[in-house]
Amino acid sequence: KSFQASLDDVDESTACGELLQYTSIYSCFFPPITCSSQPVVNLRFMMEITEPTEPSAPCLYRENKKHHCIRMVLPMDCVVTVRSDETFGSALSTQLSEMEAVTLRHMKDTDVPVPRPFHFSLPTSTELVTIVYPASVDDKGLESFRKELHNRFELPDDRPYFRHSASHHYEELASKDDIVPYLVQGVYSYHHYMQDRMDDNGWGCAYRSLQTICSWFRQQGYMERTVPTHKEIQQALVDVGDKPAAFVGSRQWIGSIEVQAVLSHLLGVTSKILFVSQGSELPSQGRELANHFLTEGTPVMIGGGVLAHTILGVAWSETSGKIRFLILDPHYTGGEDLQTITDKGWCGWKGPEFWDQNAYYNLCLPQRPKAI
Known part of the structure; x- marks a missing residue:
């Protein structure tokens, strides 16, 4: 009132x-x-939920029972x-x-x-x-x-x-040409070069992208274990027979196929793999990626050549085919300053020109486990 x-x-x-x-x-x-x-x-x-009233004589009564008075x-x-x-x-x-x-x-x-x-x-x-x-x-x-x-x-x-x-969070995204944002559902941790006292600058980008994906499954309650370290990831690949024993402790790169194997072995999570022969064809995957974020909502790991990134969403137009990618870049080596990360584009929207137009790319799309 x-x-x-x-x-x-x-x-x-x-x-x-x-x-x-x-x-x-x-x-x-x-x-x-x-x-x-x-x-x-x-x-x-x-x-205001009440209006001022004229003062009047108080009316008192007593009730013999236990009460709780809560103020919060x-x-x-x-x-x-x-x-x-x-x-x-x-x-x-x-x-x-x-x-x-x-x-x-x-x-x-x-x-x-x-x-x-x-x-x-x-x-x-x-x-x-x-x-x-x-x-x-x-x-x-x-x-x-x-x-x-x-x-x-x-x-x-x-x-x-x-x-x-x-729970729903409104996201602001200027849209033209009926471009619709399709975003990761839920929260995750940003894993990038040089974290956890681990110098993986130049070779650990796919490991970091995998850690970001694992953090999503952890923070959504799908797993209780901690996010795997580089050595734990390497040991998992040895355990499934994908790598020799000498791989543990090395600085060898991994790609989307290895990420798929680790997710299956450590988390019991299945993944879909998309193969794109060259970067210029990535915009044609707009419908597939939009459907993934709409139905599964998990971060996507993309590897091409010697680089790996994490895709957190796409803004895609079904009529025109125009697309932009929300990229979380694991190659960042600075401190945990969110302002710097967003202002410098380490997490931000990128156009199709962001990708190497002639390089091949493999995308790992983790699937949600079936559980309440």
Whole structure:
């Protein structure tokens, strides 16, 4: 009630579509981004939930029972799908009720979990679905609840739709010519040259790309083991009979086929291999890569000649065939400075000219295991 905005001409009766005109000039609203061709607006606001009332004499009563008094800050985060002519709704009250239920369900004596909302994109729904989880409980502790959610939304039990890492994050990408971004699903660690006191400058790029892929499977909860070291990767290739014993401790390169073998041996993960005879043909793989990120969502290792990279996504137009690649470059040798990494292009969008037009390339596309 008593809605207050930093803009004099915005009130609770304002149509949602009218907010778009303010998104680029006022700091209280963030620039609109697009998701599934629909305008998306991130905004933060505060609203009074009670109005001042006239003072009155207090009315007291006593009840003999045990009570819990809890005071906490709740991290509200609502996604509301509206028509442009609709006015502000009351989604916050619904989410507050869900937060209360989650808090009571997981509360143990004085141990009170903080409820946190997560948004998920499901194949059975055209809108994002918000689920409230206790912040202190991990995916394993929520497995039985996630099974209930699979039943509720009629989802198969062989894909982890409701894990924390599967929650939706809006990505900003300017799109023209109906170019659509298809991105890695979930989080990963950036592995590159010279990390972990290991001098692999000049020969370890494929190892680092493999480590990035392994970190994805670890952080999505598919494996509990640590990311394998260079020697562990080499030993795995010896164990499967791909390399001689002298390979362990060497500085020999590996490629996409070896990455596929290690993922299978150490993680039990199967992979699809794409063979491209020359770099100029990589844009023709747009549909295959887009489908991979849409259905599997895992990082892709690409090797060609003496270089290896990690592909985190593609921006691809089905009509024109135009494509750009989101590349995570393992050849970086600097410190863990995210600003430098992004500003200098060690992680960024690259055009088809990024690849050697005459070199052959093999792409390793890891497949998700079938598990809740």
